Amino acid sequence: MPTPHYGQPRYRAIAEELRERIESGVIPPGALLPAESALTAEFDAARGTVRQAIAALREAGLVATEHGRGTYATPRRHVCGLDEGSETETQQRQVAADAELAALFAVEVGAALVEQQSLTRANGAVGTVVRTYRLLQTER
Template structure:
């Protein structure tokens, strides 16, 4: 049985992308141009483009057209990735690092972030995660982590305001901080000794898709993280959001 026409068009454009004829960032022909090139109906061309978007090969921006998406190296998330932060806390090595720079394989100079701090009351979810009453005041820190200027991760984390208020940890001017939250809390004599994570996948919100540059057809990986010190929750991240096509979970389970 012959392939549907839209699939034939998608296959042809996919081959061009994979062969490098259409490199990362290259604009695709307009819808009208494709209708003429392939001798196909406009709806058939739209279906072909939707197929390529669903595969994460192209992205479409309103009033700008469609472009070939860059293929980023896959970031591996393993169980040991926070150890680089405990080393920053315990050993204070000359080379600055966080779990993000380790996962990305980048130097500190290539790491930048957007940041926004605010004091907010705990909602029911945060109250449960941090084991505090609803309405307890928290410091919310919203970050966009960048590697070589490219957004790779969104993180919204919360700290107990009565613990960090008025300290350097609450000053956004001190970000990025080598060792991240683990090293920051250590300056307040709070030693993180356990990290819990819940991992889910979902489609991105329009704002997440815009910030991460992934369009609305690439799923995201979300991590709800709780850091504990001597059994007490001291930080909650709700959520850490990563593009699903740039992340690989890497775990070893000893039996």
């Protein structure tokens, strides 16, 4: 972490840094945040402090946590820098892995994946389309 934030709890400083990464697109919608162990090393903080920071982001609606998947950035309804009328639509569906996705995920072609598509519109015109993929989590 570049500079300490005196007078502010450590978890809030960590949450603020992660919020900036999410809002700037360094961590795009649907992307997983680094693992807790990586964040504790990066910020030189205790695991509980990192968990408090993630909880603050979850409370603000910037991230969501799924058991077995991890914590990921959630799509925003309004995108900074665009007109007030801009919004993001998110759709999710199950797809079969093509050869390229199968190689990336180290699974067989045809394996079940979840595709999440976030489409941002400003004044009715499409601004961005972001597609993310993850393995389908099956219940055991």
